[in-house]
Structure formats: structure tokens, C-alpha cells
Amino acid sequence: MDRSGRAERSRRLFDPYALAAAGLAVAAALLFQPRLAPRAGILAGAMAFSWATGRKVPVLGTALVIAGIVGANLLVPVGRVLASWGPIRVTETALMEGLEKAVTFEALIYVSKATIRSDLRIPGRAGNLIGSALRCYERILETRIKLKRTTFFRDLDEILLGIYSEELFVDRNRPSRVPAGRGSAGTVLLVLAAAAAWVPYLLKASV
Numbered sequence: 233m234d235r236s237g238r239a240e241r242s243r244r245l246f247d248p249y250a251l252a253a254a255g256l257a258v259a260a261a262l263l264f265q266p267r268l269a270p271r272a273g274i275l276a277g278a279m280a281f282s283w284a285t286g287r288k289v290p291v292l293g294t295a296l297v298i299a300g301i302v303g304a305n306l307l308v309p310v311g312r313v314l315a316s317w318g319p320i321r322v323t324e325t326a327l328m329e330g331l332e333k334a335v336t337f338e339a340l341i342y343v344s345k346a347t348i349r350s351d352l353r354i355p356g357r358a359g360n361l362i363g364s365a366l367r368c369y370e371r372i373l374e375t376r377i378k379l380k381r382t383t384f385f386r387d388l389d390e391i392l393l394g395i396y397s398e399e400l401f402v403d404r405n406r407p408s409r410v411p412a413g414r415g416s417a418g419t420v421l422l423v424l425a426a427a428a429a430w431v432p433y434l435l436k437a438s439v
Contacts, residue, residue, distance in 0.1 A: 235286045238286035245417065245418040247418060248353075250419050251352075252348060252352055257430070262429065269432075274343075279291075279294070297334070297337075298331075305327075309323040309326055310323055
């Protein structure tokens with residue numbers, strides 16, 4: 233099944249409000265979790281769920297972001313020295329803190345990517361603004377962005393202005409081609425996924 237097929241299946245299966253609630257529960261479990269391994273597990277699960285729901289999952293880009301955050305954290309050496317190459321020192325505390333920051337950041341990105349959909353409707357004027365922001369966010373995630381070094385800012389402006397122009401003329405009352413899911417099967421899956429994210433924390437707390 234291609235990406236558009238996975239996205240359509242996801243919309244049929246999952247209610248947008250249940251999906252957003254599950255995303256908040258998983259994000260809370262991630263932030264409360266003090267250990268790196270469970271956070272990495274949440275990241276892996278969020279990446280898999282994003283792929284299953286038709287989102288783009290740039291594995292190489294994710295690895296580069298993690299490497300960049302870890303590398304920046306290593307610039308301030310703290311803790312026991314694990315390795316050294318000339319003036320460069322890799323210390324245990326700096327490495328672990330960098331990995332925790334990087335994994336947490338990417339996990340939050342993928343959780344939001346997987347669970348916040350543009351068809352999430354929030355009442356009121358503030359809700360309209362949030363809904364508009366979500367639609368623009370989803371379009372940015374799904375747009376294949378090509379930026380040239382010589383025209384970087386002009387290319388970026390054209391992409392963002394194009395997305396904003398589309399949002400100005402969108403018919404918010406028009407129903408989606410694919411109806412949002414309202415069944416119990418999707419809700420059960422979301423409850424199980426959110427509960428699984430909390431299991432490592434609860435087990436650690438009970439010891």
C-alpha cells in the first residue's frame with residue numbers, strides 16, 4: 233500500500249479527537265520518563281505509527297538531527313572521558329544528556345506528526361486559528377521542499393506564501409473526501425498504544 237493509501241486508511245480508522253488525545257498521553261509519558269531506552273522506544277513507535285498513517289518518515293534526516301544535537305552537547309565536556317581525539321573529548325554525561333535531548337526532541341516531533349491532523353476541529357475563534365495553523369503545518373510536512381543555496385530565502389518565502397494562499401481559499405465547511413473514523417477499533421488501538429508508552433514509567437515507579 234502506498235503512502236496515500238495508508239493515509240486514507242488512517243482517516244477511516246482513527247477519530248481525530250481520539251488521535252490527538254492519544255498523542256497528548258504519549259507525549260506526557262515521554263516527558264515523565266527518566267530513562268533513555270523507553271524514550272527511544274517511544275521514538276521508534278512514533279516513527280512506525282507515522283509511516284503507517286501515511287506520513288513521511290525521513291530516517292536519514294532524523295539521524296542527522298540527532299547527530300547534530302548530540303554533537304552540540306559534546307562541545308561542553310562533562311563527566312568521565314570515554315574517548316578523545318586530539319582536543320576533542322567524548323564524555324559520558326555530555327553524551328547521555330545529548331542523546332536524551334535528541335531522542336526526546338525527535339520523539340515529540342513524530343508524535344505530533346502522527347497524531348495531529350488537519351481535520352481536528354476546535355470550537356471558537358481561537359479554535360479556528362489553531363485549526364488553520366494545523367492545516368498549514370500538515371501542508372508543510374507533506375510538501376516536498378527544494379531550496380537552493382543561492383535563492384534560499386526566496387524559495388522558502390514562495391513555499392510558505394503558497395501554503396498560506398491555499399489556506400485563505402480553503403472551504404472549511406466542505407467535508408473531507410475520506411470520512412474520519414468513528415469506530416471502536418481505532419480507539420482501542422490508540423488506548424493500547426498510549427498505555428504501552430506509560431508501562432516503563434509505571435514499572436519503574438512501582439519498584
